[in-house]
Amino acid sequence: MHFLKIAISIAAINILTACQTPPESGQDEQVAANLMQQAKDSTLAFEIVESLTVEVGPRMAGSPEDVKAVNWAMDKLQQLGFNRIYKEPVQVPVWHRGEAKAQVISPYPQNLVITALGGSVATPTQGITAEIVRFDSLAQLKQANPDLISNKIVFIDHATEKSIDGHGYGETVAGRSKGAIEAAKKGAVAVLIRSIGTDHDRMAHTGMMRYSDNVEKIPAAALSIPDANQLNLMLKRSPSINVKLEMSPSTLSDATSYNVIAEVTGSSLADEIVLIGAHLDSWDQGTGAIDDGAGVAIVTAAAKLILDLPQPPKRTIRVVLYAAEEIGLVGGKAYAKAHQHELAKHYIAAESDFGAGKIYQIDVNVAEVAFKPTQQWLSPMTENNIVLGNNQANGGPDVSMLPKQGVPVASLRQDGTDYFDYHHTPNDTLDKIAPKALAQNVAAYAQFAYLMAQSEINLRPIQPETK
Numbered sequence: 504m505h506f507l508k509i510a511i512s513i514a515a516i517n518i519l520t521a522c523q524t525p526p527e528s529g530q531d532e533q534v535a536a537n538l539m540q541q542a543k544d545s546t547l548a549f550e551i552v553e554s555l556t557v558e559v560g561p562r563m564a565g566s567p568e569d570v571k572a573v574n575w576a577m578d579k580l581q582q583l584g585f586n587r588i589y590k591e592p593v594q595v596p597v598w599h600r601g602e603a604k605a606q607v608i609s610p611y612p613q614n615l616v617i618t619a620l621g622g623s624v625a626t627p628t629q630g631i632t633a634e635i636v637r638f639d640s641l642a643q644l645k646q647a648n649p650d651l652i653s654n655k656i657v658f659i660d661h662a663t664e665k666s667i668d669g670h671g672y673g674e675t676v677a678g679r680s681k682g683a684i685e686a687a688k689k690g691a692v693a694v695l696i697r698s699i700g701t702d703h704d705r706m707a708h709t710g711m712m713r714y715s716d717n718v719e720k721i722p723a724a725a726l727s728i729p730d731a732n733q734l735n736l737m738l739k740r741s742p743s744i745n746v747k748l749e750m751s752p753s754t755l756s757d758a759t760s761y762n763v764i765a766e767v768t769g770s771s772l773a774d775e776i777v778l779i780g781a782h783l784d785s786w787d788q789g790t791g792a793i794d795d796g797a798g799v800a801i802v803t804a805a806a807k808l809i810l811d812l813p814q815p816p817k818r819t820i821r822v823v824l825y826a827a828e829e830i831g832l833v834g835g836k837a838y839a840k841a842h843q844h845e846l847a848k849h850y851i852a853a854e855s856d857f858g859a860g861k862i863y864q865i866d867v868n869v870a871e872v873a874f875k876p877t878q879q880w881l882s883p884m885t886e887n888n889i890v891l892g893n894n895q896a897n898g899g900p901d902v903s904m905l906p907k908q909g910v911p912v913a914s915l916r917q918d919g920t921d922y923f924d925y926h927h928t929p930n931d932t933l934d935k936i937a938p939k940a941l942a943q944n945v946a947a948y949a950q951f952a953y954l955m956a957q958s959e960i961n962l963r964p965i966q967p968e969t970k
C-alpha cells in the first residue's frame with residue numbers, strides 16, 4: 504500500500520512540475536483532505552435533516568408545508584452564515600392525495616393496500632368495480648389485444664430488482680409513469696401497478712404518473728408488494744378477480760414555490776460556479792428523510808465546511824435546494840431557464856438525490872480530453888473509499904438538463920441497495936439514515952466542491968449527448 508502511494512505521489516509531482524502548476528495545488532489537496540476529516544467528525548448534516556424532518560416533515564410541492572420548508576431553508580442558511588442567500592419563484596402544479604381504497608369483491612373478498620400515484624384523477628364517488636387483467640410489464644401491455652383490456656382494471660405486475668445503483672427502478676418506473684396512458688388507449692377503466700419498490704412491507708410506493716392530452720384520464724394507483732403477490736395467488740385460483748377501487752385525489756390550482764439558493768463567494772474566479780444541489784420538496788407519505796432531506800443536509804453541510812475555511816475557494820460554491828422535483832423536475836427546469844445567461848459560467852454541477860447510503864463511485868461528464876486530468880485531480884476522493892468511475896454521469900435529476908446546454912456534471916453515486924425499500928413510502932423517515940454514512944457523503948461533496956472550485960482544468964466542451 505505504502506509503496507503504491509509513494510509511487511503515485513512521485514508521479515503526481517512529476518506531472519505537476521511538467522504542467523508548471525502553481526505550488527498551491529499541493530495545498531489544495533491538503534485542504535481537501537482536511538475537509539474530508541472534518542466532515543467525518545461533524546454531525547451537522549444529521550442535525551440539518553433532523554431539523555427539516557421534525558420541524559417541517561412532509562412537504563409536497565405547492566402545499567402549505569412546502570412554504571414552511573422554503574422558510575425553514577432560508578432561516579437555516581441564514582443561521583449558517585452563507586455569503587449570499589436568495590430564493591427564486593417557481594410555478595408548481597398542486598395535487599392532493601385524498602383517500603385510496605381497494606377491495607377484492609369476488610371471489611375472495613378482502614381489502615388491498617394501495618396508494619394513488621401522483622397526479623392521478625379520482626374515481627367516481629361510487630368507485631370503479633371491474634375485473635383485473637394482469638401484465639408482466641408495460642411492454643407486454645403495449646403489445647396486448649385491446650379486446651382483453653376494455654372495461655377492465657389493468658394490473659402491471661413488474662417486480663423491481665434490488666441493486667446498488669438502482670438500475671431495477673430504471674427498468675420498471677415507466678409502468679408507473681406511462682401505465683395509465685397505455686391502459687386507457689386500450690379501453691381500461693383504471694390501472695393498478697405493483698409498487699416500484701424492493702421491500703416486503705405492506706405499504707404502497709407513490710410517485711409521479713402522467714396523462715396524455717389525447718387519451719382518457721383513468722385513475723392510477725400502486726399496490727403494496729404483498730398485495731400484488733396476493734392478487735397473483737388469486738389469479739392462479741380464478742381467472743376472474745373483481746376489484747372495487749375508490750380514490751379521491753384532486754388537482755388544485757397552481758401555486759408558487761421557490762428554489763432556495765445559498766453561496767460561498769469565490770475569490771479570483773468568483774463569477775464561475777460549482778453547483779451542488781438537492782431537492783427541498785418531498786412526497787407526503789413519509790417525512791422526506793432519505794428523499795431528499797438527506798441530500799439537502801449533505802450539500803448544505805459540505806458547503807458550510809468550505810465557508811468556514813480561512814481562505815475562500817477560487818470559484819463560487821452555489822448550493823441549490825430545488826423546488827418540486829418529485830412532480831416533474833419543475834425547479835430544475837426553472838433554474839436552467841432563469842440562469843440561462845450564466846450557464847456558460849457553471850464550471851460543474853452535481854445533485855445529491857439517492858438517499859443517504861455511502862458514496863462508492865464518482866462519475867463525471869466532461870470533455871473527453873479533460874476526463875483523465877479530472878479523475879487525477881479528484882483522486883484524493885479515493886481516500887474516502889470512492890472509486891473514480893466513468894465519463895457518462897447525468898449529474899442527478901435536477902441538473903440532468905444541463906449537459907445538453909454544455910454544463911459539465913458529476914454523479915457521486917450512493918449505495919442505493921436499500922433505497923427502494925423506503926422510497927416514496929410512509930417508511931421514508933429519519934431512522935433510515937445512518938449518521939456515519941451521511942457524514943461520508945458530506946466528506947465527498949466537500950472534497951468534490953472544493954477541488955472543483957480550485958481546479959485549473961478546462962472541462963468543456965463536453966461530448967454531445969449519446970442517449
Ligand SMILES: [Zn+2]
Pocket residue numbers: 782794795828856857
Ligand atoms: Zn428525490
